[in-house]
Amino acid sequence: MAPLRPQPTLLREVEQKFAFSAALVPRVLANAGSPPFRSFILHPPSTIHDTYYDTPDRLLTSHPTSPIWLRTRNGVWEAKVTVPTGERGGGQAHAGGYRKVAYEEHSASHSGGFGRIVEMVRARGVKGWNPNQSPNPDGARAEPGSKSMAADGLITICDFVTDRRAFQADGRFEVVLDSMDFGHHVGEVELLVAHNENKVDEPVDGPEHDPGTYVQRLMQQAHADITQFMREYMWFFESGEKGVKPKGKMTAYFEMLRARERKGVGNAVSGGLENERAQAASTEQREGK
Secondary structure, three states: OOOOOOOOEEEEEEEEEEOOOHHHHHHHHOOOOOOOOOOEEEOOOEEEEEEEEEOOOOOOOOOOOOOEEEEEEOOEEEEEEEOOOOEOOEOEEEEOOEEEEEEEEEEOOOOOHHHHHHHHHHHOOOOOOOOOOOOOOOOOOOOOOOHHHHHOOOEEEEEEEEEEEEEEEOOOEEEEEEEEOOOOEEEEEEEEEEEEHHHOOOEOOOOOOOOOEHHHHHHHHHHHHHHHHHHHOHHHHOOOOOOOOOOOHHHHHHHHHHHHHHOOOOOOOOOHHHHHHHHHHHHHHHOOO
16 A cells, blocks of 8 residues: 655744733743643743845735745744735734734745745745845845845845743743834734645635635634633733734834934935835735734
């Protein structure tokens, strides 16, 4: 009997952002809240350096259906694609004080390298970006304005450092608490959804008011699980300022640039503040990271 061929598997990250009270961070990291988490694994603190890129005319982040966030994270090329969840709002929606987002992730550290990311971009119908080579074939971080970056038609649109505290709770939920070097703080609860790559667009039966594909239903269930988890521990996940929606890192970053512009402070990132104003307007509608 011939061995079964393994089915190709994709991972999608489902997350909900939240605002939190900094005063409660020591308590949550000690699992000393009321109620405490049923299980708790504290991860070591980490520092993350993210640099985001796009073409000068924003072909990636302004994709009409699946905005693409191309970045180096601590020297490794990655791409996150906002994917529809089947809920109102497309790839992101609000539930109470939480912001719901889903992504498909690609990393050059996996098989295929940077070429896999280029293939993914082209598969989504992005025209006009034709990289000549990997911007950084040896894996070292490409500096803004480098010759290889210019050759590949990319500019830096965002650059910041994040201090991260993270833990796993109740056996499956990854919780991250991020503090950026430009003064913004935001939390995320994440679940990874694994699915058969061949069933991405397979329709499923459901109530007439809840149509969706196989993958959309998986992501909707993951969002429902996260929401229930966060409500169970609302002493922390609803500890942010009342009535204030959680704000993504990129939205906060571009708001910071606009504030600096109003004060007459120059922009340290390539592209210029004129370009950043346009990027901010797009980001506020599409951003998840």
